[in-house]
Structure formats: structure tokens, C-alpha cells
Amino acid sequence: MRSIHNIIFILILSLLRKDLYMYILISILIPTIVSVALYSLPSLNMFRETLYSYDSERPIITVSDKKLFSECYFAKLVEDGVIYVDNKSSSKVPVLIVESDPCKITNKILGRDFCVNYTDLVVMPKDVYISIEKDRRINMILGSENISCIVAGYWSSNIVLLITSEISKYMINGSKVYLCIETRKDFLERFLSFVENDLIDLARSWVYILIVIYIPIVYVTQRRVVESLKTEIKMLYVNGVALKDLKISMFLTLTIVYVATVLYIASLGVMLIYVAWSFLKSIMIIMPPQTRSEVVYMILSMIFSGTATSYIAVKNVVREEEFLE
Amino acid sequence: MRIHVFNMIIRVKGHVFIYVFLILTMLSWLSLTALGLAHSFLNFYDEIINVGNGVVITSQGFSPLTVLISKNDIEKRLSDISNISIEYHLITPVIVNNKIFLIRDANISDECVLIGDDVAREIGLDRDKGFIVLSSVFRDEIFYMKICGFIKGFWLEASHRNVAKIRSVSEDYYSLAIIRGSDDVLKKIVERLGVEKSYELPNIVIAVLPRIGNISRVITYKSLSEAYTINLGLYRDYLLYFIYAVSISTLAGASILGLYISRSLNDVLKIFRYIGVSKREITLLLILIGFVIVFSAVYVGMLISSYTNIFTINIFGVILTPKNETHDLFIMTMILSIFYLGGVVTSVLREIE
Numbered sequence: 001m002r003s004i005h006n007i008i009f010i011l012i013l014s015l016l017r018k019d020l021y022m023y024i025l026i027s028i029l030i031p032t033i034v035s036v037a038l039y040s041l042p043s044l045n046m047f048r049e050t051l052y053s054y055d056s057e058r059p060i061i062t063v064s065d066k067k068l069f070s071e072c073y074f075a076k077l078v079e080d081g082v083i084y085v086d087n088k089s090s091s092k093v094p095v096l097i098v099e100s101d102p103c104k105i106t107n108k109i110l111g112r113d114f115c116v117n118y119t120d121l122v123v124m125p126k127d128v129y130i131s132i133e134k135d136r137r138i139n140m141i142l143g144s145e146n147i148s149c150i151v152a153g154y155w156s157s158n159i160v161l162l163i164t165s166e167i168s169k170y171m172i173n174g175s176k177v178y179l180c181i182e183t184r185k186d187f188l189e190r191f192l193s194f195v196e197n198d199l200i201d202l203a204r205s206w207v208y209i210l211i212v213i214y215i216p217i218v219y220v221t222q223r224r225v226v227e228s229l230k231t232e233i234k235m236l237y238v239n240g241v242a243l244k245d246l247k248i249s250m251f252l253t254l255t256i257v258y259v260a261t262v263l264y265i266a267s268l269g270v271m272l273i274y275v276a277w278s279f280l281k282s283i284m285i286i287m288p289p290q291t292r293s294e295v296v297y298m299i300l301s302m303i304f305s306g307t308a309t310s311y312i313a314v315k316n317v318v319r320e321e322e323f324l325e
Numbered sequence: 326m327r328i329h330v331f332n333m334i335i336r337v338k339g340h341v342f343i344y345v346f347l348i349l350t351m352l353s354w355l356s357l358t359a360l361g362l363a364h365s366f367l368n369f370y371d372e373i374i375n376v377g378n379g380v381v382i383t384s385q386g387f388s389p390l391t392v393l394i395s396k397n398d399i400e401k402r403l404s405d406i407s408n409i410s411i412e413y414h415l416i417t418p419v420i421v422n423n424k425i426f427l428i429r430d431a432n433i434s435d436e437c438v439l440i441g442d443d444v445a446r447e448i449g450l451d452r453d454k455g456f457i458v459l460s461s462v463f464r465d466e467i468f469y470m471k472i473c474g475f476i477k478g479f480w481l482e483a484s485h486r487n488v489a490k491i492r493s494v495s496e497d498y499y500s501l502a503i504i505r506g507s508d509d510v511l512k513k514i515v516e517r518l519g520v521e522k523s524y525e526l527p528n529i530v531i532a533v534l535p536r537i538g539n540i541s542r543v544i545t546y547k548s549l550s551e552a553y554t555i556n557l558g559l560y561r562d563y564l565l566y567f568i569y570a571v572s573i574s575t576l577a578g579a580s581i582l583g584l585y586i587s588r589s590l591n592d593v594l595k596i597f598r599y600i601g602v603s604k605r606e607i608t609l610l611l612i613l614i615g616f617v618i619v620f621s622a623v624y625v626g627m628l629i630s631s632y633t634n635i636f637t638i639n640i641f642g643v644i645l646t647p648k649n650e651t652h653d654l655f656i657m658t659m660i661l662s663i664f665y666l667g668g669v670v671t672s673v674l675r676e677i678e
Contacts, residue, residue, distance in 0.1 A: 023581075026577070026580075026581060027578065027581050029577070030574050030575055030577050030578060033574070034571055034574065034575060037571065038571075058465060059465045060420070060460065060461075060462060060465060061460055061465050061466065061467050062420050062423050062460040062467070063422075063458040063460065063467055064422050064423040065422060066423070068423055077458065077469075079455075079456060094456070094469040096467075108465075109465065155465075155466050156464065156466050156490065157466040157467050157468055157469075158468055158469055159458070159467055159468070159469045177458075180423070184462075187462070191425060195640070198638065198639055199638065202362075202636055202637075202638060205635070205636065206355065206358070206359065206636060209351075209355060210355055210575060213348060213351045213352055213355065213578070214578055216344070216348055217348065217578040217581050217582060220581060220582065220585040221581055224584075224585070224588065227588075
């Protein structure tokens with residue numbers, strides 16, 4: 001083991017003296033720097049404050065066929081509801097029956113609580129509401145059901161919102177959906193995270209392919225480094241070092257230099273990005289970089305692939321017959 | 326003699342060139358894809374809004390989806406200019422089934438909405454379903470709309486009244502106006518708007534900033550996308566330079582392959598030298614083969630980039646695919662040649678005696 005230490009030391013010294021580390025540095029410079037740069041792009045969430053600096057707590061209401069987050073209420077959409085006021089019927093209107101606590105949902109939609117125990121509530125389209133007095137009880141026909149409920153208020157939507165504590169009491173056919181409510185701030189955060197993740201996914205695939213394409217290039221370089229150290233390897237062989245030990249030492253030498261170079265370039269890259277930003281921000285509007293932890297996985301995969309190519313390069317170059325010649 | 330050497334080198338060491346060709350093709354494909362996506366991304370608004378030969382009037386903001394101009398205001402400013410046609414567009418984001426898409430105004434009935442094929446596919450819409458529920462990003466309301474048909478693309482279309490409702494503005498407001506007319510008339514309009522510095526027609530974009538008192542500031546941009554992205558601190562040119570730098574630097578590995586070539590061909594090249602082929606001839610031959618490889622690699626890379634959509638960006642449901650410009654191919658061929666042939670020449674000079 002001690003002898004392997006010494007051999008590695010000799011090989012590293014020879015490699016450094018012959019400037020062979022430059023080949024390795026050149027071959028991994030680009031994939032490492034590009035990985036670091038792409039994984040340090042500014043986060044889109046930094047635009048959040050700029051985009052929604054006002055009204056960020058106002059809700060956004062969506063209708064979806066899936067329950068996506070916590071504040072989603074089970075609902076049914078009936079297309080042909082008919083409203084009766086003073087025995088006069090309206091034309092057919094779409095009605096969304098939502099199963100929820102009326103106090104809670106009216107607060108979100110109308111901006112104030114409107115609670116009446118054991119009674120269903122409706123929020124009317126504005127044009128229909130104008131002809132009705134507020135708090136008035138109205139009748140509605142949905143399918144075969146005749147429903148009596150109290151008007152809680154109006155909104156500018158063209159949908160009648162029927163809020164009930166138990167949707168199953170109505171035997172009505174309709175599209176099963178979810179009514180979801182979230183603040184603009186949460187919605188924007190979700191949207192920006194989605195876009196950012198999409199871009200990061202794209203960058204990840206791109207960088208992984210780049211690393212894969214660079215594997216043969218790294219192999220060519222490592223092979224060249226081993227070939228350039230052939231004299232030293234032969235010398236050690238002639239002096240009685242076993243070929244197996246030489247192979248292991250050469251492999252470890254290549255791996256150590258490779259890993260050190262990758263780590264050096266990656267840390268230099270991160271530092272350069274932040275230094276460049278701190279200079280540029282004084283002369284132009286520029287978002288701060290944000291190095292993501294995922295860059296570690298990129299570096300690990302580069303180290304893994306580089307280690308594998310080191311092994312192949314050593315195996316292909318350091319062969320017994322050449323040294324026995 | 327040269328032909329004979331050429332044939333022999335290809336026959337004996339063809340696999341080395343194929344190896345180099347494959348790697349260079351992949352590198353070119355990756356670089357062209359990055360550049361193509363950058364172009365698509367930076368021209369996003371110019372792609373979705375067909376400006377053509379016209380002057381665009383919009384206001385300061387982050388995107389045409391958030392800015393507003395008043396039709397009355399524009400018409401007042403241009404009331405005495407004849408021989409022009411003005412197209413007004415209102416475009417806004419809309420939420421359908423919890424995903425964001427774009428909806429624009431069109432001449433259709435107030436009850437109707439037209440759904441883009443790609444939108445329908447993205448949300449898994451049953452084509453027999455007669456309605457859709459749209460949610461506004463700007464107001465806490467939802468809208469029931471009848472589906473009156475399907476159109477091509479990633480859009481939804483509705484009447485101006487409905488799009489204005491979703492955008493939560495009165496019907497006088499639009500995202501932008503495109504003014505079309507002869508160059509002389511357009512120049513007159515640009516001057517009327519108060520542009521003092523030099524500008525170029527056509528395709529000039531003019532942002533009319535919000536009034537501060539009675540004063541309007543006017544800024545011109547080269548492209549519609551730039552007019553908006555600049556407000557997010559994203560300078561179009563700098564972004565493009567960054568992507569060019571990344572794309573070009575990915576090609577640097579070609580120089581290592583160039584350096585590798587003469588070492589791989591060492592045994593054959595030694596024989597050529599022995600039978601009297603000069604070092605200059607060998608260099609020229611390797612440059613010639615190298616140029617053919619580079620040229621083919623870039624064009625095969627471009628074909629792969631154009632016909633495979635492995636890398637796409639989804640913005641508001643619009644799928645952006647790489648779109649390369651002709652000069653990208655020229656730049657890539659040139660840079661790849663410099664890297665690869667530089668490596669080849671260096672290696673021949675150093676390795677071959």
C-alpha cells in the first residue's frame with residue numbers, strides 16, 4: 001500500500017511537471033462551467049414582487065377537474081338552471097353547486113361573511129342580481145330539483161354559484177369539478193415555480209447530454225495523459241513495480257487529478273459568477289444569480305463518468321505486452 | 326498520389342473520422358438547439374403577434390399581457406392622419422383547468438369561445454363537451470363559455486367584450502395597436518408620437534409610457550419582445566450574447582478531438598511520410614477531411630435540431646421549439662472549423678516528423 005502511495009506521488013509529480021493537467025482542465029472546463037452557469041441563473045420568483053406588488057392577497061378562483069391544493073371544494077356544474085323570481089323565470093343559466101361552509105366561501109368571494117344556518121346560498125351574476133333585492137329568497141330549478149335559497153350577493157361572472165353544505169342531497173346530473181381558491185400571491189408563486197422548474201428541467205437535460213457528449217472527449221484526453229506518462233510507467237515497471245500496482249496507481253492518479261480539476265473549475269465558476277454580478281449590478285439592472293444545490297449532482301455525475309473513463313484509458317494503454325517488449 | 330493517400334486513409338482509418346463526426350454532430354446539435362431556443366424565447370411576442378410592416382403602440386410593462394392602451398387616446402392622437410389602418414389587439418392570460426393559456430379578441434359572438442387544438446390537447450378536453458369554464462388572473466371570477474369551434478394553435482379566442490371582462494378592463498382598452506400604412510405616413514406617426522432620436526422603419530416598436538401629468542415619454546425598440554423584457558431587467562442583446570457564449574464554448578471540445586486525430590492516425594501517417602508524402606500535403610489532406618466532417622456535422626446537427634423536439638419551452642401553453650437563423654449555421658460552421666482544424670493543424674505540426 002505504501003508503495004502505491006509513492007507511485008501515485010511520482011506519477012502526479014510527473015504529470016504536473018509535464019503540464020499534462022492542462023489537457024484534463026481543457027477537456028472538462030466547458031461542461032463544468034456551463035453546468036455551473038446554467039444552475040446559477042436568477043430565480044424567477046425574484047420577479048414576483050415586481051409583478052404583483054398590489055392586491056396580492058386577493059383571491060383567484062379556478063375550476064378544475066382535479067383537486068390541486070388544499071382550498072378546493074367539490075362542485076358540480078349544471079348547464080341549464082332556471083331561476084324563478086316573483087313567478088317569472090329567467091333564461092337558462094349555468095349553475096355551479098359548491099359544497100362548502102357558506103361563511104368561509106362568501107368571505108373569499110364577496111369579501112364579507114354571509115352565513116345563514118341550514119340554508120343554501122346563491123351568488124348571482126350581476127345583471128340577474130340587479131333585478132332582485134339582496135337577501136331575498138329565490139327558487140331555482142336544476143334538473144328535477146326545485147331548490148329554495150337565499151341570495152348572498154353578486155359577482156361579475158355569468159355563472160350562478162350555489163353554496164350548499166351537502167351536495168349529495170341534490171340528485172342532479174352535472175360535470176364533477178373542483179372550485180379552487182388561492183391568493184394571487186400563491187398563484188403567481190406556483191406559476192413562476194412551474195415556469196422555473198420547466199426551464200431548469202430543460203437546462204438539466206441539456207447539461208446531461210453535454211456531459212455525455214464530452215465523455216469520449218475526456219476519454220481521449222485521459223488516454224493522451226497516460227500515453228505521455230508511458231516513459232515513467234515503464235521506468236517503474238523496469239524497477240520491479242508490479243503491473244497491477246502500476247495500473248491501480250495510474251488510475252488513482254488520473255482520478256485524483258480529474259476530481260481536483262472538476263472541483264477547482266466548479267468553485268472558480270461559482271465565484272466568478274458572483275464577482276461578475278457584483279460588478280455588473282453597479283452599472284446595469286441585473287438579477288442576482290442563485291446557485292442551486294442540484295449543481296452538486298451534475299458535478300458528481302461528471303466525477304463518476306470521468307472515473308469510469310480513467311479506468312478504461314488506463315486499461316487500454318497500460319498493457320503487459322507493451323512493457324515486456 | 327493525393328487521391329491514393331486520401332482513399333487509403335479513409336479506408337484504413339475511417340472509423341476514427343466516423344467517431345469524430347458523431348461527436349461533432351452531437352456538439353453542433355446541442356449548440357444549435359440552445360441558440361434556436363434562445364431565438365424562439367426572445368422572439369416570443371413577435372411570433373405570437375404578427376407585426377409585419379407596421380408601427381406598434383403599446384405602453385410600458387412586462388408583457389403585452391399586462392399592459393393597456395386606450396383606443397380613444399390613440400385615435401385622438403392620430404385623428405388627423407389619414408391613409409392608415411389600425412389593428413387593435415387585446416391579449417390576456419386565462420386559466421383553464423388550472424393551467425395558464427392566452428386568450429385574444431376576435432370577431433365572434435359574445436357567448437362563444439374558440440379553442441386552440443393544442444389547448445384542447447393540453448387540458449385533455451373532450452371535444453364533444455359544449456362548454457368551458459375560464460378563470461381570470463386579474464379578477465376573482467369565473468366565466469362559463471360555449472365552445473363554438475376549434476382553431477389551430479395554443480390560443481383561445483373570444484369576443485372583445487369577453488376578453489376585456491377577463492382582463493378586468495372596460496372595452497376601450499387594448500394591449501397594443503398596430504398601425505399600417507406607407508412609410509411616409511408611418512414616419513409622420515412616429516414624429517407625432519414624439520420620437521426625437523433616430524429610428525428605423527419598418528418594425529419599429531414604440532412604447533408610450535403612462536402619462537405623468539400631460540407628458541408622455543416615448544421609447545423605441547428594435548423588437549416587440551425587447552420592449553417588454555427590458556422592464557424585467559432582461560436585456561435582449563445581453564441574453565443573446567450569453568446564449569451565444571454558452572453555445573460556442575460547448576464546441577471547444579472539438580479542439581481536443583483535433584489534437585487527437587494525428588495521434589490516432591500516427592501509424593498510417595508515418596508510412597505516408599516514409600513513401601514521400603510531404604508534411605504539408607498531410608496537413609492539407611487532414612484539413613480537407615476535417616472541413617468536410619465539420620460541414621456535415623453542423624448540417625446534420627441542424628437537421629436533428631429542426632426535426633426532433635427533444636428540447637422545448639412551454640410558455641402559457643405555447644410550445645417553443647428551436648428556430649435557428651441562417652447566420653447561426655454560418656457561425657457554428659466557422660467556430661467549429663476554427664476549434665477542430667486548429668487542433669488538427671497543431672497536432673500534425675507537433676506529432677508528425
